[in-house]
Amino acid sequence: MTVEQIANRLAEYCRHDEFSKAQEELYADDAVSIEPFVTPGFEKETKGRAALKEKDQKFSSMVESRYGTTVSAPVIAGNSFSFVLNMDLKMKGRERETMEEICVYTVKDGKIIAEQFFM
Template identity: 70%
Template sequence: MTIEQIAIRLADYCRKEQFTQALEALYADNAVSIEPFEFPGFEKETKGLNAMLEKDKKFSALVESRHGTTVSEPLIAGNSFCFVLMMDMKMKGRNREKLTELCVYTVANEKIVSEQFFM
């Protein structure tokens, strides 16, 4: 798969809120995820696909309701791509909010090896 194909597939998974499926289909076993900051119950950096799947499960358990996700068209440069992701959601114990982040990915050997989020 080319980087363009990976970027398009990931954006499509995200638009459908199929985050677990995206991890399983597109990420390398040794992938790394870097958050903009550390928050309670979550590390700033998560290493390895299994740990990332666990983080996804923990995050999903905190979501009370989802009201839509939008994703910009991916921008590609070399072995990296990015897009803007906006999630309209209500987290347990919080008001409904729209979270917007820039998501940056690096690809090697036809798999995503790193993701980093900026808010």
């Protein structure tokens, strides 16, 4: 797949909250994920698709309700792309909120090798 195809496919998975499916199909085995800061129960950097899947499951277990996710059109430059992700959700023990972040991805050999989030 091209970078553009990967970007569009990932955006579609995200719009449907299918993050695990995206990881299985689009991510390299040694992909890395970088968060903007350390939060309780999560590392700033996660390495490997198995660890990314665990991170996704952990986050999902903290969500009480999802009300929708929107994703901007991807912006592509060379082997990287980004989009804005907005998640309308209620975390357990918290009020309903909208989480907004810029997501930046790097692709190599047809797979996502890195993701980084900015809030």
